[in-house]
Amino acid sequence: MTHNSTMNLPLVQFLMENDAELLKVPLSGHLRDIYSIYLIQMENNHIEPPTHEQLISFEEFVNDLKFISEVAPGSLSFKRENPLLSQVDELLEYIDVFPLKTLYELYTKRQESSNDQVQQNSNKKKEQVGNTSTLERLINILDFEKSMTTVHSSNNQQHKILSNQLNKILETEPASYELARQRAKEITPVIEYISTCRDHQHSSILASTVYIVNNKIVSMQWSKLSKYEIENPQFMACLKSKIHYVPNLKPQTDLTLGDCSYLDTCHKLGSCRYLHYLQYIPEFLTDEVTRETHAKNIKIKSESLKIPFYTHGNCSSLVIKEQAPPQWIRCDVRKFDFNIIGKFSVVIADPAWNIHMNLPYGTCNDIELLQLPLNHLQDEGILFLWVTGRAIELGKESLANWGYKVINELSWIKTNQLGRTIVTGRTGHWLNHSKEHLLLGVKGDPQWINKHIDIDLIVSTTRETSRKPDELYGIIERLVGPHARKLEIFGRDHNIRPGWLTIGNQLSGTCIHEMDVKRKYDKFIASNKNPNKWHKKDMNGIKSGNQKKFQSQISTF
């Protein structure tokens, strides 16, 4: 130990204060681990970043330890688990604090009495102690953990470091999340996006410059606009690049009343005294965004023709393979034989729960819903179930009965024309309802899902009664890929889309492309001795001959 003639006092102090922690699990006396903890501690202890000299190498650290144990015999004992291992792979077996203390006191005394460089160092140290003591006292008052458990302050520091590192490890995402997210960014078609102006002044300027006829913006007084531009230099640029909502002032409008709760869906535009708005986007902006989005999507398509390296959960011919055309079957879901349509990766169900509300369509009984044989639809996969109010519990129960585990709950934050959440009206019994719930049930252990691309929220404008946001289809395509078989139960005409089979009693007619589904369906209709009138209609509604036949994709996964 010739290189090290000076005693590493901070290390002695470190050993004294953390003797038990260093020997316990998880460190268990491993020198390399103790070394890294020591370095972290050194970094944290110093107000200024540690100098290069203080950051010793691992070899120096081991040498320092050996030196300490030589100078204070019996203070440290080492153990070699494997005789083949080198000296640096030894374990610290025992730390005796008493000789270390003696050593420490001896050295600090010697430093005080002698008059060399070391003293200056220790003086500095003393100054630091003097400075921090008030600070330390104040911190002690603030620090609950310290005051509650009277652990040594530095020991506590140790806990904090360990828990921080543990948290860091727990917060680290699996690489699959990031890969899936990046791939989704590369291959998801862009949807036209125009940001919304949030400057209230702009909308009031517009109110005084637009000319509205029949609730449509007909023209603008640009002389006024350019005058405002002088006062608000960014106004024109904003008008050219963002969506604006222009107050639709009418003779009966009473500004003191505020905004109409229904806004653009108000049925009494001619007499309603509340304020309504018109969306204003210059046509050239829409055209420009459409053009740009189109160009982007062509680029995405051509670039993704290259085979991506990350193929998890998607079919390898992702880009060239076409999606199945939209298919739908008009039927009474309660009497339908689910064996006809095969198995699916994803099922959406939006049942009309029997809540106390007068909806413009018949609701089916909750018990009937529970009895639907939805357990036949998937061997493994995801079921999305829309639920409202009291149906949340019933929905969870149903999912469990069908063999699903509720794994996520997605909330649809319902917004109005102006992008605000719905806060008015009496939309709920006790509180107003600004959101709807979608339960995500998982059956089996599907490995082919791309998790954590999207978040469990959708922010989207409300449309017709009970119509759900289309954003969900995008989220689902990213989860299971565009080619997975997908089924929507209780769908209406607006739910029909490529890649999906939609069933429900409000659809117009029936259209099946998958040959085996068609065969089974025809058989089902024929075997029904007394088919009800829907089914009779369906027979006529099937467009079979002239449609391009799609091979069955029943076992996509």
Added chain:
Amino acid sequence: MIESETTYKVRDSENTKHVSFKPTKEFHTNDYSNRYIQTGSLPQKHVTNIENSVEGYPKLQKLFQEKEKQVSQYASTPFGCKVDIDEMVPTLNRWIQRDNLSFDVVMVGCLTDNQFIYPLLTQLPLDKLVSKPGFLFIWASSQKINELSKLLNNEIWAKKFRRSEELVFVPIDKESPFYPGLDQDDSTLLEKMQWHCWMCITGTVRRSTDGHLIHCNVDTDLQIETQNTRNGAVPSHLYKVAENFSTATRRLHIIPARTGWETPVRLRPGWVIMSPDVMLDNFSPNRYKNEISNIGTNIPLKNEIEALRPKSPIQKAV
């Protein structure tokens, strides 16, 4: 004067070109989920009334102001009761038995996954702690609420505490202290961005006739984090929903979790807050009982509020 054509000349840096400000005919809506995939901008950031949820509705704004004023006028001293999680049930039992205390609004939990709600709910004589009618709010992750539903749906429970609403709290971004993160999140398909609350009612209240006890349809079942809520473990939204709904003045918040010294549990006027990390330990049952007897157990009716708050349509007598 109105120009017939909405065309005007814009002088760009070099060339002069005509820009037509003719409006687009079709209504445009944005797909914020798609936008999130492309740019990482979170959908909830696009909600335009986050900071003032009743923006555009002067009547509701006035109602919120009036309610806030009245709630603070009839608020007890902010009380903290600093006890270890293990000591919570014995302490509460003592309050019930020795001090004869009960509360009308009891909130359990906060926005962390690491809570001991189940043992607390099963050990606590909740029907004695919560008076009738009374209101119970349980805040946790949606998974925890899911697990709890087994307990809360059993017959004995469901009879006493009727589940009435499910509230949601949404953090604004991933830097938020209320961002749920990956905690206990091995199997989820979508990234979590919300906390749930199970709101229960015990006893009988009718929304049409019990305006002295409850004010319905004032708040909504959705709260989005605002800018000023990052200074503690519990965002004020959680308290406000309960305060706006029930007129009761006896409110208790139990946090069966360690929130740590970095996110302190702050006190709130009108609430007794029990937590191992609450900033002050000043609760005394007798002092509390005295204060409540001075304030009264319910905030009295106020004409301004009655005129403004949404009410059930009056049933016409046949």
